[in-house]
Amino acid sequence: MKICYISNLYPPNVLGGAEIIVEKMALELVKHGHESIIITTSPDNEKHVINRDNTKIYQINTTKLYPVYKQTEASGLKKPFWHLFDLWNNSTLKEIKKIVTEEKVDLIHINNFKGLSLSCFKAGKDLNIPVIFESHDFSLICPRANLIRGNNTLCQQRNTICNQYVKIQRKLLNNNVDLLISPSNFMINKFKENKFFNNTKTVKIPLGIDYESEKSEKNYNTLNITYIGSLGKHKGVHTLIKAFKTIKNDSIRLHIIGKGYEEEEFKQMAKPDARIIFHGFVDNKNIRKFYDMSNIIVIPSICYDNSPLVIYESFSTGTPVIGSNIGGIPELIEENVNGFLFEPGNSESLKEKLLKVINDKELLKKLESNSAKTLPSNSLDVMVDKLISEYSKLLN
Structure with a gap:
């Protein structure tokens, strides 16, 4: 046909x-x-x-x-x-x-x-x-x-x-x-x-x-928390930055990947926290390495996301996802199985979920194992x- x-x-x-x-x-x-x-x-x-x-x-x-x-x-x-x-x-x-x-x-x-x-x-x-x-x-x-x-x-x-x-x-x-x-x-x-x-x-x-699911090897000396998407407030990036900055831990990093209207505002908001790193836009051919190095992907949207491709790509590398309980996101994330859900726009709710995995490496490893089994290969x-x-x- x-x-x-x-x-x-x-x-x-x-x-x-x-x-x-x-x-x-x-x-x-x-x-x-x-x-x-x-x-x-x-x-x-x-x-x-x-x-x-x-x-x-x-x-x-x-x-x-x-x-x-x-x-x-x-x-x-x-x-x-x-x-x-x-x-x-x-x-x-x-x-x-x-x-x-x-x-x-x-x-x-x-x-x-x-x-x-x-x-x-x-x-x-x-x-x-x-x-x-x-x-x-x-x-x-x-x-x-x-x-x-x-x-x-x-x-x-x-x-x-x-x-x-x-x-x-x-x-x-x-x-x-x-x-x-x-x-x-x-x-x-x-x-x-x-x-x-x-x-x-x-x-x-x-x-x-378009690539087979394969769990990547993770490093736990420094926990890498990653956001991949457009840099706009409707995507909740400000909620993530606010939640991250209140966590006092030198062994965590927040990687922000993407471009958008509020990029400069978010960079100002992130200062002076050197743990927050902006990588700019990364094309689809080079994005896999960021999933491989990440311990957690965060989808902090305050809008009705349909079915974010980032979640599928994250699971394909055995990387758990913490996402807003909104739109089609809850159809992909199973609480305490392959990630966590939090109240959209609520930085305290997000902080609570982040601390769960930061403070419990065994829980994080369990979420990784389950994430790797979420998608068909x-x-x-x-x-x-x-x-x-x-x-x-x-x-x-």
């Missing part, structure tokens, strides 16, 4: 884990004897067709004002107007239909779509091709995609403008999706709460990683096999 993966970003243009997952799906499908093409946004407003790794990548010109991969740099009135223009794009619809027709695609698998507009969902219906939507964020029910307000608190109730925006998206999406996939039940339920996909088949498919094959099974059901 021939699958068209639609994703607003695709490596090397990366802002998060979603586009990395899309690339893994596309490449693994080829290894399983099928064909993949990619439709994504252009980084320079010019159309490109790139042949790479036995896949064909179409980069198409879409929403104006600024390209998707520069959304973290945009400010002022550009952002709301960008979202307005991005609701529907007939040019994008025509271009996708042209590509899909010429490539004789059997099925369309849409991932993050912002920058390609909701018109991309209609292409399949117009051409009588099944459409799968795999959701990685909350773009359909939140303009910011993370259900977080500007003051970094959870959005429990939308304001009038956001509510109208969501109603328009619900209408434009219509019944153009044949199957909804998510790596967490939390996200599926959140959509249904907001009257999306109530009549659509849904399935949870956990993520997979070939988790990427398991994910792709489940995808192919769902593809076959739709096509048959």
Whole structure:
């Protein structure tokens, strides 16, 4: 079969884990004897067709004002107007239909779509091709995609403008999706709460990683606590720094890996604690060594994280995770088995969990052993096999 993966970003243009997952799906499908093409946004407003790794990548010109991969740099009135223009794009619809027709695609698998507009969902219906939507964020029910307000608190109730925006998206999406996939039940339920996909088949498919699980050798002379992700308050990095600084122990280190809006603010907050080390952005090819050297990975999010790829990667090296009890995180962490959960945004709650493993090396070793058994050794094959099974059901 021939699958068209639609994703607003695709490596090397990366802002998060979603586009990395899309690339893994596309490449693994080829290894399983099928064909993949990619439709994504252009980084320079010019159309490109790139042949790479036995896949064909179409980069198409879409929403104006600024390209998707520069959304973290945009400010002022550009952002709301960008979202307005991005609701529907007939040019994008025509271009996708042209590509899909010429490539004789059997099925369309849409991932993050912002920058390609909701018109991309209609292409399949117009051409009588099944459409799968795999959701990685909350773009359909939140303009910011993370259900977080500007003051970094959870959005429990939308304001009038956001509510109208969501109603328009619900209408434009219509019944153009044949199957909804998510790596967490939390996200599926959140959509249904907001009257999306109530009549659509849904399935949870956990993520997979492209290397086999192998427990790394750990050093316990100095305990390395690591955060990997974007540096924003919605990710709770400030909660982690605050909790760590109150622990009086010279044999622990906090490694912070990533980039983001509040990076400088976090660096100032960390001073003068020399135990806190900022490593900046580390690409996916070099990140494994940080999991190997870490004793604990912390996911301190205050937002509704869907199913963080960091947790899967951490478990693959036998590294336990301490995570916020929010979103899809509790679906991956089993308390006192492969990690701990703490109250989101509560530095004292996080400190308590950190001290458990800092003060009890035997407990830490037990968590490591259990973490190494959490994922199947070939988790990427398991994910792709489940995808192919769902593809076959739709096509048959």
